[in-house]
Every structure is written in structure tokens, then in C-alpha cells.
Amino acid sequence: MPAEFYYGVEVFLNGLMAGVMYSLVALGFVLIFKASGIFNYAQGIMALFAAMTLVGFQEGQIPFAHLINAVFGTEVHHFGWTMPAFFAILFALGVMLLFAFLVEKLILKHLVNQEPIILFMATIGLAYFMEGFGDLMWGSNVKKLDIGIPQGGNFWIEENTAFLGGADFYGFYLDTLDIYATVIAAVLVTSLVLFSQYTKTGRALRAVADDHQAALSVGISLRSIWVIVWGIAGFVALVAGIMWGSKSGVQFSLSLIALKALPVLMLGGFTSIPGAIIGGLIIGVGEKMFEFLIGAPLLGGATENWFAYMLALVFLVFRPQGLFGEKIIERV
Amino acid sequence: MSRKTAKTDTKDSYVTADGRTIGPAVMEMQNITLRFGGVIAIQDISFDIREGEVRAIIGPNGAGKSSMLNVINGFYHPQEGQILYKGEVRKPLKPYEIAHQGIARTFQNIALFKGMSTLDNIMTGRLTHMKTGMLSQALWWGRAQKEEVENRAFVERIIDFLEIQSIRKVPVGRLPYGLQKRVELGRALAAEPSLLLLDEPMAGMNVEEKEDMSRFILDVNEEFGTTIALIEHDMSVVMDLADRVVVMDYGKKIGDGTPDEVRSNQAVIDAYLGVSHD
Numbered sequence A: 001m002p003a004e005f006y007y008g009v010e011v012f013l014n015g016l017m018a019g020v021m022y023s024l025v026a027l028g029f030v031l032i033f034k035a036s037g038i039f040n041y042a043q044g045i046m047a048l049f050a051a052m053t054l055v056g057f058q059e060g061q062i063p064f065a066h067l068i069n070a071v072f073g074t075e076v077h078h079f080g081w082t083m084p085a086f087f088a089i090l091f092a093l094g095v096m097l098l099f100a101f102l103v104e105k106l107i108l109k110h111l112v113n114q115e116p117i118i119l120f121m122a123t124i125g126l127a128y129f130m131e132g133f134g135d136l137m138w139g140s141n142v143k144k145l146d147i148g149i150p151q152g153g154n155f156w157i158e159e160n161t162a163f164l165g166g167a168d169f170y171g172f173y174l175d176t177l178d179i180y181a182t183v184i185a186a187v188l189v190t191s192l193v194l195f196s197q198y199t200k201t202g203r204a205l206r207a208v209a210d211d212h213q214a215a216l217s218v219g220i221s222l223r224s225i226w227v228i229v230w231g232i233a234g235f236v237a238l239v240a241g242i243m244w245g246s247k248s249g250v251q252f253s254l255s256l257i258a259l260k261a262l263p264v265l266m267l268g269g270f271t272s273i274p275g276a277i278i279g280g281l282i283i284g285v286g287e288k289m290f291e292f293l294i295g296a297p298l299l300g301g302a303t304e305n306w307f308a309y310m311l312a313l314v315f316l317v318f319r320p321q322g323l324f325g326e327k328i329i330e331r332v
Numbered sequence B: 001m002s003r004k005t006a007k008t009d010t011k012d013s014y015v016t017a018d019g020r021t022i023g024p025a026v027m028e029m030q031n032i033t034l035r036f037g038g039v040i041a042i043q044d045i046s047f048d049i050r051e052g053e054v055r056a057i058i059g060p061n062g063a064g065k066s067s068m069l070n071v072i073n074g075f076y077h078p079q080e081g082q083i084l085y086k087g088e089v090r091k092p093l094k095p096y097e098i099a100h101q102g103i104a105r106t107f108q109n110i111a112l113f114k115g116m117s118t119l120d121n122i123m124t125g126r127l128t129h130m131k132t133g134m135l136s137q138a139l140w141w142g143r144a145q146k147e148e149v150e151n152r153a154f155v156e157r158i159i160d161f162l163e164i165q166s167i168r169k170v171p172v173g174r175l176p177y178g179l180q181k182r183v184e185l186g187r188a189l190a191a192e193p194s195l196l197l198l199d200e201p202m203a204g205m206n207v208e209e210k211e212d213m214s215r216f217i218l219d220v221n222e223e224f225g226t227t228i229a230l231i232e233h234d235m236s237v238v239m240d241l242a243d244r245v246v247v248m249d250y251g252k253k254i255g256d257g258t259p260d261e262v263r264s265n266q267a268v269i270d271a272y273l274g275v276s277h278d
Helices: A003-036 A043-058 A065-072 A085-106 A116-138 A155-168 A176-198 A200-210 A212-217 A222-248 A252-268 A273-299 A304-318 B065-073 B095-100 B118-124 B134-139 B142-161 B177-190 B207-224 B235-241 B259-263 B266-273
Strands: B025-036 B039-050 B054-058 B080-085 B103-105 B195-199 B227-231 B244-249 B252-257
Touching: A003 A043, A003 A155, A003 A176, A003 A200, A003 A222, A003 A252, A003 A273, A043 A085, A043 A116, A043 A222, A043 A252, A085 A222, A116 A252, A176 A200, A176 A222, A176 A273, A200 A212, A200 A222, A200 B118, A200 B134, A200 B142, A212 A222, A212 B095, A222 A252, A252 A273, A252 A304, A273 A304, B025 B065, B039 B065, B039 B080, B039 B227, B039 B244, B039 B252, B054 B065, B054 B207, B054 B235, B065 B103, B065 B195, B065 B227, B095 B103, B103 B177, B118 B142, B118 B177, B142 B177, B177 B195, B177 B207, B207 B227, B207 B235, B235 B259, B244 B259, B244 B266, B252 B259, B252 B266, B259 B266
Parallel strands: B054 B227, B054 B244, B103 B195, B195 B227
Antiparallel strands: B025 B039, B025 B080, B244 B252
């Protein structure tokens, strides 16, 4: 086999791992959309906010330091301690669960039985609020997120695959962080699926997703389910925030990964967890392979920016409900 | 078999001709009035449902039957009147809280969880009997696991009882109408309700399906002693099923008693049965 073939394989593998990262974000959307029919515009900001909170705890930042300094004329920034990553993650998770509780208490509770578009607007408001609130709480500077996951090319894989392609091939270049992300995402998705299939709460979540009235009649409280769903979505946002934050730093652009989740959702369907995974993988592999095979040699490169959206558009024409979405059949 | 010998004049228990024990009232509706804006859906209606009986609510379209069921179930809250449940005045509760009090129901236009299998649908009916916390469920640990297994066993008994073993794993959205109705009954039964509400259980069924459903309703009542309140259009079916019948018309109660009494009530005949040919 020529070296080019193995470079292709390398691109494919990297695409798969990039796809996993997209899937992580898309998953947060699907969870909330399934359970409450809300397209949560704030999912990207939630990931950013979770990552900021994590870094804040880790570095012992004082929340609202700028505000405190401005009002009281003080000059405080840090508590002066650093927190181990494990505890910082636990605290950040606690904050995301509190956030879920507040979202239900302050917003969703008052919008029961409203049109989806109203709820969508509410999440837009929520997104902008959180954007400002996050900056106010933790500052708007670019932060480095490091919870101890190694980064950079994995030498072991590189050395042990170098023999494959002869003298011109130096082994697969795979980022260790991406490998970690893949494993973590796999564990996360598996446990989510098991939880929703084999536990009481999971069954209640699916029930609410299907029929609100019937769910009420068997004794499910919609409001507590919404808290749980937003809590899980907050947890997924935290995981996505950690992975993307470790990769490219914690800054505003982190929230824009939500835009990459959109084509994933169109492909996979808004209501399917497996769809979010497969959709993410297809987009990840698709855009990397397209760039490698067609984009770079023929179109002058930089096709990764638009390829996902174009693929989603093609899908919308031929299969509007996505690969795994429920087909909408209207009985006449 | 005579199911038409109920006594209405006593608070005490009695035994029917076919050997079922009918207890005192489990639910009493007292002077219930329900309005939607200017429309009066239910006007000053009182009746009771006794423990162990099959109580039917009948009436022409728009008589307010479904509204009445929704009042019992907590989807609607009446503006006037009070509801006594197990001897105590019931506060205006949310539907899910009422479910936890032991009132289960089915819906006129089937409200199943269409994406879920028959088994999972019926399992949701057990939710009110499952108490373990989120964490132990998430870890599938100790009590949560035991609870899941026990409830699964109970659900299997219901599946046997309703003769739906073969569709256990099928997503209910794919089932024919009659079977969906049966699954919905199963879900309500899984809650082991003190009071089972059935909203038009035979609507839209063919003769065979209706006979099956009637049989299941009678079996549920006889074998489990479940108190059942049902709404039905099909007069002939109701007369064979019910111990006592409430007749509604234009939101008012126009008759109440055993099927025989109701049949011979002139107001009921005029409003609902049409002119008698006897």
C-alpha cells in the first residue's frame, strides 16, 4: 500500500474523533428536545459557562471579582488556592445542576403549554443572559483549561504504525486528547442509553418525551423531569466544555461549537441519541475526507467550514426527518 | 349472571348476586360545577362511586362525561363543589399527585408512549410504586435493581392477564387500535389503582374487540376487586357491565341507579335512549 493510503486512513481516524466532539455537543440538544420539545439555543453557552466555572474553581478565582472591585474599590481576584481537577469538576457539576433547577423555577415553569417558538425565544434570551453572566462572574479573558489530560500527538501510536507505509510514512498522527475524548464520549453515551432504557427515571424521561398528558396520568411530575433533563444536559455541556476547552482554550468562540451541532442534528434527527452520535461521526469523517480528497487538491482548501452545512442541506432535501428521526406521517 | 341488583340506599357493604362485595363509597362528588368561561360543562352534579363496583357515566355527545372524568383525575378543577376521596375532602391536586393517590386512567383517544415497547409502557404504570432515588438507579445498585426486577415480574403478570405476550417488545405505535387500547388498560392496571377510570374503552372498536374489552373489564373487577368508573357511548355494553349508571345530559345529571332503573327512567329515555318500543 502506498503511503497516501495510510494518510487517508489517518484523516479518516481524525475525522471520527472530531465527529465524536460534535456528537457531544449535539447530544445536549437532543436530550432537551426529546423531553420537552425545546430547541435549546443556549446549549453552546452552557458548555462555555461550565468550562469557565470549572477553570474558575480550579484556579480559585473569586466570582464576580470585577464587580466587587468596582463597587467596593477593592483589588481582589483570587482566593489564593488551587483546587484539584476532580473536585473542581464536582463543583462545576453542582453549579450546572443548580442552573437546571433555576431554569425550571424561573423560566420553564411559567411557560408551560406555550408554543415551541416561545420556548425557543426564551432559550435565546437565556443564552444572552448566560453569556453576560458568565463574563461577569469569571471574567472575559481567554483561559487555559487543563485537567491533566495529555495533549499532542501520541508517540506510541505513531511509532508502532510507522512500519505500515514504508519509508515515506511516519505513522498515524493522533492527538491523545482526541483519544481520551472518544473514550469518555463512548462511556457517557453508553451510560445515558442504559440509564434511559433500564431505570425508572429513564423510562419517565422517555414517557414525557412521548406524551405529556399520559405521563401526568401515570404519576410523572413534568417539572421534576425537566429539572432532571436540564441537569443531564448541563452535565453533557460540562463534558463537552472540558473537551473543547482543553483543545482550544476557554473563550467565547467555544460557544459557537453549537453551530457545528446543527448540521449534526439535521443529519441524525433531533429526537435520536444514536442519531446524534452517527450524525456527528458522518460530519466529522465527511468534512475531513472531503477536504483531503477533493477540497485541498481541487478546490483550494478550507472546505471544512462549509461542508457540514452543505451535507445537511442535501439531507434536508431527501430525508427531512434525518437519519434516525421519527418520520412525520399525517393521517388524512 | 345478574349484575343489576345494586342497592343505592345504604352506606354499608353488600354482596352482589354474582358474589362480589361492594363496599362503601370510595369517591363522592358533591355538587360539582365546572365552567369554561361562560360555558357550563358540568352543573351541580353529585354522585358516588362505591368500592368494588363498576360505575358507568353515560350521556349523549357533549354531555360533559369526559369533563367529569377529568375532574376526578385532576386535569380540571371544578369551580364549585367538593370531592371526597376515601372519606376525606380532596384538595385541588395536580394530575400526577392524584395518580400517586391511586387513581389511574385511560384516554378516549389513546395516550400511549408511542415510541416505547408494550413492556416499557406498562412499566411506566409502576412508577408510583417505585421509590428508589436517582443515584442508586443510575448505578443500578441494591434496592433499585431489586425494585426493577420485582416490578418487572408484576408487569409480566398483567401481560399474561391481558393476553399480549406476543407483542411485549413491539413499539406500541405499530400496534392495531384494539391492541393499543388493551396496552393502555394494562398500563393503568399496573398502578394497582384504587380507582380505575376508563374513558370510552370501546370507542372505535369492532364487535370482537368490544367483546374482548368487556371481558377484560369484568375480569379486572372480579379478580382484582378493582373499582372502575367508565364512560361509554355504547348503551348495550354499559348495561351489561355496570352495577350503577349515572346519566348526564347538557352538563346535568338526569338519572342515577341500576341499569334497569335507568332504562325505565323517563328523562333518560327522552334524552338518550329515544322512544321505547316495548
